[in-house]
Amino acid sequence: MPATGRPGLPSEPRHNAGVDELILRTIVIRFDGRVVEVFGIANEARRGHVVQIQEPTVAKPDSRGRSEIILGPCRFGVDADELPELLPLLDKITAAVRAAQSEKRPRGRPRTGRE
Numbered sequence: 184m185p186a187t188g189r190p191g192l193p194s195e196p197r198h199n200a201g202v203d204e205l206i207l208r209t210i211v212i213r214f215d216g217r218v219v220e221v222f223g224i225a226n227e228a229r230r231g232h233v234v235q236i237q238e239p240t241v242a243k244p245d246s247r248g249r250s251e252i253i254l255g256p257c258r259f260g261v262d263a264d265e266l267p268e269l270l271p272l273l274d275k276i277t278a279a280v281r282a283a284q285s286e287k288r289p290r291g292r293p294r295t296g297r298e
Contacts, residue, residue, distance in 0.1 A: 231255030233283040
């Protein structure tokens with residue numbers, strides 16, 4: 184398994200009963216399909232539900248090769264070698280956010296403003 188910067192910890196996503204977990208050098212991200220949890224930023228855990236967060240964003244790498252990630256209530260940087268591991272999980276989260284947003288839209292006839 185690839186090294187994470189922490190001895191003995193795999194960097195590959197783990198799948199536990201429908202939960203994706205990705206261990207990077209400075210953070211851990213867990214996603215159960217609805218709730219995103221990020222551990223390690225300022226030594227605390229932050230979480231957000233897909234109904235309440237925006238789609239994750241990935242900025243272009245800076246001069247050191249680090250990309251800024253905005254994921255739910257969190258903003259953090261990842262090195263270029265960590266990004267390929269992270270992108271598939273961000274894609275899953277993006278799909279869940281989009282699905283949640285489409286579920287939030289009112290059903291039935293759209294309002295026209297003339298009613």
